[in-house]
Amino acid sequence: MCAARDDGSEAGAQIVEVLAPVAVDAAYSYLAPPAMRLQPGDSVIAPLGKREAYGVVWSVEPAPGPRGNLKSISQRLDRPPLAEKLRNFIDWLARYTLTPRGMALRLATRAAEDAGPETARTLYRATGKPPARPTPTRARMLEAAEGGVAYPKKALAEAAACSTGVIDALVDEGALETVSAPPEPVQRPLDPCFATPALEAAQQAAADALAEALASRAFKPFLLEGVTGSGKTEVYFEAIARALQAGGQALVLMPEIALTTQFLERFAARFGEKPAEWHSGVTARKRARIWRGCATGDARVVVGARSALFLPFRDLRLIVVDEEHDGAYKQDDGVSYHARDMAVARARFEEATIVLASATPSIESRVNAMRGRYKHLRLDSRARARLMPTLEAIDMRAEGPPRGRWIAPRLALAIGEAIARQEQALLFLNRRGYAPLTLCRVCGHRFRCENCDAWLVEHRFRRALMCHHCGHVERRPDVCPECGAEDALAACGPGVERLAEEAATLFPDARILTLSSDFPGGAERLRRELEEIAKGAFDIVIGTQLVAKGHNFPHLTLVGVVDADLGLGSGDPRAAERTFQLLNQVTGRAGRGDKPGRALIQTFQPGHPVIAALLSGDAEKFYAQEIAIRERAGLPPFGRLAALIVSAKDAGVAEAHARALARAAHELQPSARYRVAPPGAFATEGEIALFGPAEAPLALIRGRYRFRLLAKGPRGADMQAFLRDMLATGPKERGGVRVQVDVDPQNFS
Numbered sequence: 118m119c120a121a122r123d124d125g126s127e128a129g130a131q132i133v134e135v136l137a138p139v140a141v142d143a144a145y146s147y148l149a150p151p152a153m154r155l156q157p158g159d160s161v162i163a164p165l166g167k168r169e170a171y172g173v174v175w176s177v178e179p180a181p182g183p184r185g186n187l188k189s190i191s192q193r194l195d196r197p198p199l200a201e202k203l204r205n206f207i208d209w210l211a212r213y214t215l216t217p218r219g220m221a222l223r224l225a226t227r228a229a230e231d232a233g234p235e236t237a238r239t240l241y242r243a244t245g246k247p248p249a250r251p252t253p254t255r256a257r258m259l260e261a262a263e264g265g266v267a268y269p270k271k272a273l274a275e276a277a278a279c280s281t282g283v284i285d286a287l288v289d290e291g292a293l294e295t296v297s298a299p300p301e302p303v304q305r306p307l308d309p310c311f312a313t314p315a316l317e318a319a320q321q322a323a324a325d326a327l328a329e330a331l332a333s334r335a336f337k338p339f340l341l342e343g344v345t346g347s348g349k350t351e352v353y354f355e356a357i358a359r360a361l362q363a364g365g366q367a368l369v370l371m372p373e374i375a376l377t378t379q380f381l382e383r384f385a386a387r388f389g390e391k392p393a394e395w396h397s398g399v400t401a402r403k404r405a406r407i408w409r410g411c412a413t414g415d416a417r418v419v420v421g422a423r424s425a426l427f428l429p430f431r432d433l434r435l436i437v438v439d440e441e442h443d444g445a446y447k448q449d450d451g452v453s454y455h456a457r458d459m460a461v462a463r464a465r466f467e468e469a470t471i472v473l474a475s476a477t478p479s480i481e482s483r484v485n486a487m488r489g490r491y492k493h494l495r496l497d498s499r500a501r502a503r504l505m506p507t508l509e510a511i512d513m514r515a516e517g518p519p520r521g522r523w524i525a526p527r528l529a530l531a532i533g534e535a536i537a538r539q540e541q542a543l544l545f546l547n548r549r550g551y552a553p554l555t556l557c558r559v560c561g562h563r564f565r566c567e568n569c570d571a572w573l574v575e576h577r578f579r580r581a582l583m584c585h586h587c588g589h590v591e592r593r594p595d596v597c598p599e600c601g602a603e604d605a606l607a608a609c610g611p612g613v614e615r616l617a618e619e620a621a622t623l624f625p626d627a628r629i630l631t632l633s634s635d636f637p638g639g640a641e642r643l644r645r646e647l648e649e650i651a652k653g654a655f656d657i658v659i660g661t662q663l664v665a666k667g668h669n670f671p672h673l674t675l676v677g678v679v680d681a682d683l684g685l686g687s688g689d690p691r692a693a694e695r696t697f698q699l700l701n702q703v704t705g706r707a708g709r710g711d712k713p714g715r716a717l718i719q720t721f722q723p724g725h726p727v728i729a730a731l732l733s734g735d736a737e738k739f740y741a742q743e744i745a746i747r748e749r750a751g752l753p754p755f756g757r758l759a760a761l762i763v764s765a766k767d768a769g770v771a772e773a774h775a776r777a778l779a780r781a782a783h784e785l786q787p788s789a790r791y792r793v794a795p796p797g798a799f800a801t802e803g804e805i806a807l808f809g810p811a812e813a814p815l816a817l818i819r820g821r822y823r824f825r826l827l828a829k830g831p832r833g834a835d836m837q838a839f840l841r842d843m844l845a846t847g848p849k850e851r852g853g854v855r856v857q858v859d860v861d862p863q864n865f866s
């Protein structure tokens with residue numbers, strides 16, 4: 118019983134700080150009646166401004182005395198609490214990325230907001246009573262429902278090959294009855310010993326090291342580096358098995374989750390059932406159930422895209438970041454974060470083991486391994502005594518194809534031979550569409566996007582010109598809009614669609630497939646096509662980096678890299694690293710089955726260090742060179758970077774704002790946490806240098822002009838404190854100006 122005091126509060130009442138998943142950093146205080154007995158992590162509904170909003174209790178204190186000015190919590194939701202480890206991670210992430218805490222919370226709670234109460238499923242069962250009006254369809258349906266078992270509606274309709282309307286009619290007539298059943302489990306039980314492979318010696322050694330780490334129940338980071346096809350997946354499957362045996366949970370992050378049917382099946386073959394799958398293609402309802410399942414422990418292994426990092430696991434023992442070097446782990450819209458780095462942080466908060474797996478690790482992870490921060494596990498040869506593919510360069514200056522064509526004679530010959538042996542060839546070109554540029558041969562007019570500083574890419578099968586930055590689409594005209602010339606528009610350069618055209622001319626009888634995310638049918642279609650490739654249904658596969666990622670195509674023996682130089686000339690400090698990773702990955706698709714593989718690499722610069730390292734297979738030398746360059750320049754991981762993109766509809770407004778921010782930065786007083794180098798001067802030891810503002814390489818996107826500031830500092834500087842102080846003393850975002858903070862930027866567009 119609680120007595121109301123005369124100040125309005127009750128004995129045992131609490132003051133709680135509630136964080137709402139909105140763009141605000143602060144938690145708000147509320148009064149909670151004693152009966153609610155709130156704990157940190159509980160979900161509540163509370164008045165926020167004029168509305169009632171969802172929030173999470175961040176801290177709780179007993180209410181001391183009169184608190185008439187505080188609003189009260191309206192309701193406590195029946196939802197598993199967010200664990201302290203996760204709340205600490207959210208706080209840390211918000212500070213690290215300079216994101217309002219509410220937005221960081223939102224990453225973790227968004228999926229749960231769709232969670233309605235668990236509803237029972239309705240199943241259908243035959244009653245034995247004949248239908249009033251028998252028809253062949255009805256007879257088929259009752260036959261399918263025979264045996265006294267209750268079935269879901271959809272399954273029954275599929276089994277009887279008729280519409281669900283038939284079921285409703287039969288229920289009305291009493292021939293079928295409905296039965297209520299508990300909802301399907303989020304995940305069926307996984308069996309860690311379902312099918313254990315015989316690991317090879319190097320695999321076993323790596324698996325043992327992971328098992329030892331898991332047993333310690335402490336934060337233990339690993340870099341699992343193994344050449345393509347070396348069996349890294351089998352190794353981390355062993356670690357997952359250990360986590361399961363210990364009663365814990367595991368999370369596997371993948372860069373391209375919508376395309377991983379093969380992976381899910383492999384997982385099911387190893388553990389008896391599929392893992393819970395988490396990505397934007399999963400329905401909101403299903404995601405809400407997985408969210409809950411993570412909190413209750415019913416979901417044991419989740420395989421997901423980067424947002425899975427924020428799931429409320431009850432007992433997370435292991436995180437795997439597969440293809441850890443992949444650029445897709447960087448999220449740039451909304452909260453900017455790198456999922457690989459955040460995964461390491463989450464593992465630290467959870468005191469879990471983390472495995473970063475790759476054939477071509479990022480420079481950052483390589484350096485961390487060299488310095489002993491990560492334990493380095495290596496698999497230096499392919500599993501099952503398979504050989505690495507042989508690599509050869511085709512020097513396009515000496516033996517290139519005729520003008521207007523992109524497949525050199527030697528590559529064409531190799532494709533022909535592969536087809537004759539009934540093997541598959543893969544042509545890789547990292548460019549979507551038909552042609553990257555369209556121009557008028559008469560007046561030179563070039564088609565550019567009206568919102569962005571970019572050429573329009575021709576997509577012939579859509580008969581359209583498209584901007585790959587903002588999605589703007591226009592019809593490809595018949596006459597030049599500038600000079601009116603007819604039939605004068607020329608497509609310049611190749612995209613995958615154009616390459617497919619050339620391949621069809623060279624090999625008219627071959628079964629050719631172009632894999633592209635642009636075609637209708639979305640991820641579902643891509644999944645199907647990837648399965649068909651694996652079965653050998655095509656002779657030539659043409660694709661962008663989509664085809665490079667982790668696939669096992671047993672019939673594929675030849676890989677042709679159509680333009681290895683693409684991406685090398687971009688001036689981006691990570692261009693060399695990225696090209697090396699991508700080309701290694703794509704050539705690594707060759708020869709994974711019984712037959713040896715070969716890769717031909719078309720290039721205009723066979724002597725370029727990246728191409729040379731790729732051809733020689735000397736990854737060590739490449740890493741040594743790249744690491745030395747980074748170290749000399751003080752680039753990550755030897756120094757720290759942060760970018761600010763200031764954008765506005767008006768270029769002058771954006772630039773003025775960026776200049777004012779830079780001025781504010783230079784006026785900051787030196788402190789123990791950071792010192793800023795004077796404008797224009799070289800940064801001396803320990804100082805943060807601020808470069809810019811400069812027009813961003815992509816100066817206009819979606820109608821907004823963009824200016825960049827880049828801060829570069831030593832490892833020891835408190836970059837976040839510097840950024841926070843600069844933003845606090847500089848001008849506020851107003852008049853349509855937006856300032857986007859990107860700590861540890863990955864690209865420089």
Ligand SMILES: Nc1ncnc2c1ncn2[C@@H]1O[C@H](COP(=O)(O)OP(=O)(O)OP(=O)(O)O)[C@@H](O)[C@H]1O
Nearest residue numbers: 314315316317345346347348349350351476500667
């Ligand atoms: N110990 C083993 N015994 C038999 N087959 C194995 C073993 N380890 C791996 N394999 C097989 O070798 C092939 C390559 O293995 P896996 O896909 O795990 O390599 P990976 O290193 O993850 O490759 P990538 O980085 O190229 O994606 C697969 O078909 C896998 O089933």
Ligand SMILES: [Zn+2]
Nearest residue numbers: 566569584587
């Ligand atoms: Zn555009």
